[in-house]
Amino acid sequence: MSRTRFDRLNCGVARALEILGDWWTLLIVRDAFFGVRRFADFQADLGIARNILADRLRRLVEHGVLAKVDVGRSGVRHEYRLTEKGEALLPVLTALREWSDEWVFGPGAEPVIVRDRATRRRVPRLEVRSDDGRVLGRRDLRTEPGPGASAETRALLERRP
Amino acid sequence: MSRTRFDRLNCGVARALEILGDWWTLLIVRDAFFGVRRFADFQADLGIARNILADRLRRLVEHGVLAKVDVGRSGVRHEYRLTEKGEALLPVLTALREWSDEWVFGPGAEPVIVRDRATRRRVPRLEVRSDDGRVLGRRDLRTEPGPGASAETRALLERRP
DNA sequence: CAGTATCCTCGCAGATACTG
């Protein structure tokens, strides 16, 4: 059988993964954050096959993460630019990079450092926090059905104390 | 040719994706955060094939995200529990869920609401912030080579102003 | 219950040639 699709699942993580969850997509988005905009530049930087790249870019445009903009004369050049929806992925990429910096590369071996342009200081770690500033872990959180919860989601959450 | 592997790439996002970037892995981790611990429970909840689930669990244990714990008598029951490294993925899952809640489901249609157990209040959005509390977007950030940067990473970052 | 062993099918991906 073919791959199970997640786009009907009543779960935010699943839906996001249906769009972003394959091997290449988030790397393409990362490149977009770094300022890459042209087909050839994505291709050269990632070493991805041209047809795969074309497919991923098309999907990202369909989902509104990137916008394909005609630039220059006669539509022979295009650029792929992050939309607002795309830029909203910054916390996702940041969280992945920070996790990897700490747990895969190890502290002190990060390939990239990110600073606030204004203050020149390193950006504080991305953490789940409460109103009053406490850092929250899994056990500090309580999940409950939201307005968009399906019956299954509701049942699932109630089974789990 | 087979898939390009990312585990030699000098990039945090790529390394993280080499571990987490397939279709199922982050959903398994999400379930673990929800409190799922048993093979059969993962299988029933996700509808994933048993051999694929076994493979993913093994990989997650190898990478230290989950720990396989013998429980009960004579090693006939096991549980998979999040390690510290695994729990450190909370921001990643949170970022994905929040992005999806806002941009895929739309505001007011979130399947799940997350509250701070202590205050009962909803958890503030995960945002990249500066020391002084400003919310930072892509253009507010400056990336530079870190201590673990390879020559390629260094060159890449310098090409991009 | 928690897997392993097999088999099978597509989808993902790479390589290359071609086109407006």
Add this chain to the structure above:
DNA sequence: CAGTATCTGCGAGGATACTG
């Protein structure tokens, strides 16, 4: 330059049967 078309194949993923 920015793709499309075509070929090819590995392997991810699904289904099922079996086992300690």
